[in-house]
Amino acid sequence: MVARMANSGAASHLEDGDGDIPTLENKGHLADAESSSSDTAGSSSDDSSEEEGGDEEEEEEEKVVEEESGDSEACAQRDEGEADDEEAKREKPHCGMRVYAAGPDPEDSIEKEMTLKVCCERCKAAQQSQNNECVIPRRLAKGRLQVRLDGEGTFECSVTGLVFETSEPVTVQYSILSWSKYSAFIKGSWKFAGPIFNVDTVDKEASVLKSIQFPHSVCLADPDSEMTFKVLHIKNGGPLIEPTVDHSGSHVKWNVTSLSPVGPIFQSSEAVQHHGVVMVYKQQGANNNNYIFHVYLAPNSSSEIKDIAKQVRGYRCRYFRIDKSPTCELAEGTYRLMSEPEGEIRPQDLKFTMAVTKMKGYFEAFFEQPPPFKLSLIETVTEEMVWTATIREEDCVDKSQTKSRKRTHGRQRNSSQSEEEVGIKRARWQDESDGVRTAGRNESGDVSEKELLKVAKQLGKEWKQVAIHLGLSSSQLDNIQEAEKDVTMQKLKMLVLWKNTRRQGEATLQHLWQDLRDMDDLPNEVCQVLQGSE
Structure with a gap:
């Protein structure tokens, strides 16, 4: 009953x-x-x-x-x-x-x-x-x-x-x-x-x-x-x-x-048992010989699952979810993550609680050898194993990135044009009869103002810090703000100023990403736009 x-x-x-x-x-x-x-x-x-x-x-x-x-x-x-x-x-x-x-x-x-x-x-x-x-x-x-x-x-x-x-x-x-x-x-x-x-x-x-x-x-x-x-x-x-x-x-x-x-x-x-989930994320772009995982414990609640996913997206490094059977039984208490072969796992113990927290705790597991890795979650008081999963080599590949590349290559193949068609479009978009390049990229591949506008729209209040990272001075920022009242256009003019300080062929989206990739507060949306150019 x-x-x-x-x-x-x-x-x-x-x-x-x-x-x-x-x-x-x-x-x-x-x-x-x-x-x-x-x-x-x-x-x-x-x-x-x-x-x-x-x-x-x-x-x-x-x-x-x-x-x-x-x-x-x-x-x-x-x-x-x-x-x-x-x-x-x-x-x-x-x-x-x-x-x-x-x-x-x-x-x-x-x-x-x-x-x-x-x-x-x-x-x-x-x-x-x-x-x-x-x-x-x-x-x-x-x-x-x-x-x-x-x-x-x-x-x-x-x-x-x-x-x-x-x-x-x-x-x-x-x-x-x-x-x-x-x-x-x-x-x-x-x-x-x-x-x-x-x-x-x-x-x-x-x-x-x-x-x-x-x-x-x-x-x-x-x-x-x-x-x-x-x-x-x-x-x-x-x-x-x-x-x-x-x-x-x-x-x-x-x-x-x-x-x-x-x-x-x-x-x-x-004491109450909960239908719980164990969510495993792998860090992308780490050294090929190193494997870093984050393991989260949560009740099987879409509010909690959504919070964790949002927290992961906010990290400086990109992580992707590994699809392993996540459901288990969890009671409020302390748990330990074990691995075979033995890896470096911290913290040693993690407390699972139904308390509402803005940031979610997790285990970080680090391995210097290639998979497979067997992970097991142990309740520390009873020493009962409540969850286990084996991470294999194929699990460590971000499948969403693979699909994205396939779609990109497909579009490139389908959009192939004759040299004559390309020449017509180049003439239309890069009309320089009045001495001004009106739209599009130039032949060197430098970023267009339209592309910079996309980046500008994703920048928040940290845009001035971005400008400093790009080598601009405070006086240049003051001049931009005096000349332009619209904030989005201020951000755009800042990026255009960066472009104008670069030599031809060195003002691409890839170059912009290289200048900003070490910035801690760079919004995720900007990272995605710039990383997509690689």
């Missing part, structure tokens, strides 16, 4: 709680990350919009990968025609099986940051099929998803695991938020049980959604466990703890009161 939840009582304000979430204990051992609680968050849907406009703007998934026309059923029909068997298998799951997409590289698609497949031997009896109708969402900008629900019924998103109960047709948009923004609202013994979402209806009132079921990561194998599920609802300028109406081994059900950031939380007087 699944642990029953406390459903009585009206929504209670979280301010009544006592105590804050502790921070990660091993922060002194981390190479690139410090664990810390985030600042007090804002509230209501305005807060979530602000987060989408800030945090999610930095993500590489901020692009529309589906056309704006057509509903989710049409998307499904198109996808079913794809040759990729893996994709076809994933798009027609029985939603009660909780089969969601996961992949090796978080940059490839939004789905790879979502909830991973749960295969828990301890509590699988509690994860009962609900016979929900699967819907495949369209992906919009800034990490948002959208589904069209065609009538009264219960529908489950094939990507996030959200379940919507509707009374009539409605279009729903939703996005995954980070718990770190709302950590100050989780007080006392309450802990997050699954991802937090911002949900909204596009063409109808919120009352059209009767209920929402949120996926959770708590293992309910112990039938006698005393556990209470509720939801944290950011509403009317403040956080509320609202009652839920039911829960299963995979979901927490909540009757919709209004739509704004909402996520499941739980309270238990006993």
